[in-house]
Amino acid sequence: MPLPRLIPCLDVAGGRVVKGVRFRGLRDVGDPVELAAAYSDAGADELVFLDVEATVAGRGALRDLVARVADAVAISFTVGGGVRTVEDGAALLEAGADRVSVNSAALARPPLVEELAARLGSQAVVVAVDAAGGEVFSRAGGEPTGRRAEEWAREAEERGAGEILLTSIDADGTRDGYDLELTRRVADAVSVPVIASGGAGATAHVAEALEVAQAALLASILHENPARLRSLRAELRARGVPLRDAA
Numbered sequence: 001m002p003l004p005r006l007i008p009c010l011d012v013a014g015g016r017v018v019k020g021v022r023f024r025g026l027r028d029v030g031d032p033v034e035l036a037a038a039y040s041d042a043g044a045d046e047l048v049f050l051d052v053e054a055t056v057a058g059r060g061a062l063r064d065l066v067a068r069v070a071d072a073v074a075i076s077f078t079v080g081g082g083v084r085t086v087e088d089g090a091a092l093l094e095a096g097a098d099r100v101s102v103n104s105a106a107l108a109r110p111p112l113v114e115e116l117a118a119r120l121g122s123q124a125v126v127v128a129v130d131a132a133g134g135e136v137f138s139r140a141g142g143e144p145t146g147r148r149a150e151e152w153a154r155e156a157e158e159r160g161a162g163e164i165l166l167t168s169i170d171a172d173g174t175r176d177g178y179d180l181e182l183t184r185r186v187a188d189a190v191s192v193p194v195i196a197s198g199g200a201g202a203t204a205h206v207a208e209a210l211e212v213a214q215a216a217l218l219a220s221i222l223h224e225n226p227a228r229l230r231s232l233r234a235e236l237r238a239r240g241v242p243l244r245d246a247a
Contacts, residue, residue, distance in 0.1 A: 003244050005045035005215035006206070006233060007195060008222055010035055011052045012065065012081075017223065018052070029223040033068050038226035040073035043233060045244070047073065048165070048195075048217060050101065050128075051081025052140055063095045070096025078126055080165075085112075086119045093120060101165055103128040104138040107145055107152070110159060117160025125163075126195075127156035131182060132169035141169050149182060150189035157190045164190060165217070168198035175201025175220055178209040187212055203235040210241055 010017045010032050017030045029035075036047055049069065051062055066079055079092045080101025089100040100120065106112050106127055116125045130137050131149040138145055145152075153164045166186050168179035178199045187194045196209040197217035209216045222228050237243055 002193075002214070003242050004210040004213075005195075006229065006236075006243070007046045007048055007215050007217050008035075008039040008044050008226075008229065009048045009050065009197065009217045009219045011050050011219070012062065013052050015062070015065070032065060033072050035223070035226060036069045036077070037072040039222070039229060040075050042226055042229040044075060044229060045215075046075055046098075047077035048101070049077060049079045049081075051079075063091060066092055066095040066097050078165075080126070080128055083116075086115045089116050089120055089125075093124065099124045099126050099163075101126040101128045103130065104140075106156065107136065107138045107147070110155065113156055113159035113161055117162075122160045122162040125161050126165050127153070127161040127163075128165040128167065129153055129156070129186070130167045130169055134182060134185075137169060150185045153186045153194075154189045157192050161192060163193045163195060165195045166197060166213075167217075171199030172197075173220055174199055175205075177201065177205040178216075180208060180212055183209065183212045187214075203232060203239070206232065207236055207239050207241050210236070 012032050016028050017032050076098035078099040078101050079097040083089050083100050083102045084105040092100050129149050130141050136145045136147040136149055136152050168182055171179045178196050183196045193214035195215040195217055196213035200218050200221045206216045
């Protein structure tokens with residue numbers, strides 16, 4: 001079985017990395033290329049970039065940024081935000097991304113997941129699920145869909161998603177811990193890897209998430225000190241969490 005992964009997440013708006021609480025009150029935390037390089041050097045397993053403005057603004061993800069990140073890092077990375085067509089996804093891979101994440105567009109038209117998987121391969125397709133109170137929200141957490149997170153995750157897998165990126169809106173940015181109940185329900189509903197997101201504030205939180213999910217997304221806990229990733233990895237291994245050695 002693959003070892004659990006530690007995945008720094010960089011939410012991008014206006015060309016800068018931002019972070020908020022429950023998807024609101026975004027504040028600037030740095031340059032995306034510089035942070036990506038720092039995380040790569042600190043031993044991140046992968047990276048995730050989410051263009052948090054793209055869907056709401058009705059534009060595609062930032063291909064130029066993807067190309068600059070690809071030149072700066074030595075690890076794989078996923079890009080999401082504004083992926084509405086197969087062509088959008090293919091363009092991001094051509095620019096240097098390894099996977100694409102799709103969210104609102106897949107909720108609006110679920111066959112998009114099948115189309116992306118057919119063109120790019122399931123291993124390159126991540127379906128992002130943003131949920132509050134167990135309900136899926138679209139458009140950067142702004143619109144309720146009436147769908148339950150585990151049901152949508154199951155359908156996404158059936159349609160060809162290779163991974164589920166599950167974010168708890170309730171826990172996002174709070175540093176109070178992941179929503180383990182939500183994560184467990186979704187992980188039990190699918191056979192593909194689940195990336196737990198939202199709420200990491202301490203080593204114990206990450207360890208708990210990795211008992212349920214196959215990867216932990218990290219943001220607030222790292223952005224002010226990317227080098228913290230190395231000590232976090234060591235602390236997790238001391239707790240018995242099996243992780244690969246940092247590069």
